[in-house]
Amino acid sequence: MKLLICDTLIMLNLILFGPPGAGKGTQSEKLIAKYNLSHISTGDLLRAERAAGTELGNLANDYISKGELVPDSVVIGMVKNFMLNHGDAAGFIFDGFPRTIPQAEALDTMLHDFSSSISVVLGLEVEEDELVKRLLLRGQSSGRVDDQDENTIRNRFQEYQNKTLPLAGFYSNQNKYVGVQGIGEIDLIFNSLCQHIDAVLQ
Numbered sequence: 001m002k003l004l005i006c007d008t009l010i011m012l013n014l015i016l017f018g019p020p021g022a023g024k025g026t027q028s029e030k031l032i033a034k035y036n037l038s039h040i041s042t043g044d045l046l047r048a049e050r051a052a053g054t055e056l057g058n059l060a061n062d063y064i065s066k067g068e069l070v071p072d073s074v075v076i077g078m079v080k081n082f083m084l085n086h087g088d089a090a091g092f093i094f095d096g097f098p099r100t101i102p103q104a105e106a107l108d109t110m111l112h113d114f115s116s117s118i119s120v121v122l123g124l125e126v127e128e129d130e131l132v133k134r135l136l137l138r139g140q141s142s143g144r145v146d147d148q149d150e151n152t153i154r155n156r157f158q159e160y161q162n163k164t165l166p167l168a169g170f171y172s173n174q175n176k177y178v179g180v181q182g183i184g185e186i187d188l189i190f191n192s193l194c195q196h197i198d199a200v201l202q
């Protein structure tokens with residue numbers, strides 16, 4: 001039992017939470033460098049599968065292009081594979097996952113198998129008009145089809161509202177959710193995230 005408690009403290013597992021365009025990817029890049037974490041961006045993994053033309057990628061493409069969520073079983077399987085292939089990680093930063101309550105429950109089980117758990121959930125808070133502006137701007141350079149059409153973007157917000165936002169309550173109930181202002185200078189937002197992480201590490 002003692003050993004389990006020790007192991008639990010060894011990994012730092014963060015969820016970077018927030019709507020599309022909140023800055024999860026940008027902040028993840030900075031956080032993985034500072035805390036030496038392994039980055040799991042399910043959106044990036046799905047796009048890589050799509051680019052490689054795998055069966056999973058072809059299935060995901062239909063959902064991504066409509067701005068809908070890929071079924072839980074598919075995404076959970078992909079995350080499980082990633083974690084098993086990175087078993088020596090000092091910890092994980094989950095970016096864009098979990099997106100639903102069943103995904104969060106599956107993640108708890110997966111981390112339990114690593115004798116670990118979620119350390120903290122950092123929610124980047126940005127209002128919708130600002131998000132639409134950011135996504136349309138990103139669409140001009142990223143080539144992401146789901147960033148170029150305002151209807152698809154609105155659909156992604158709808159999915160976020162209905163299926164993902166309830167996770168803020170799920171993690172608040174576990175005293176793990178922290179909301180952070182996601183508008184302003186990237187470095188200031190980063191500092192604020194680091195303060196919350198360092199508080200968990202103490």
Ligand code: C5P
Pocket residue numbers: 020042043044046063064065067068069070071075095096097098099146156
């Ligand atoms: O996380 P990101 O915004 O990059 O995701 C892009 C798209 O990938 C989502 O709109 C959704 O279609 C799909 N996705 C998903 N489930 C996840 C992550 C991404 O369905 N956990």
Ligand code: MG
Pocket residue numbers: 024025041043095096
């Ligand atoms: Mg992203």
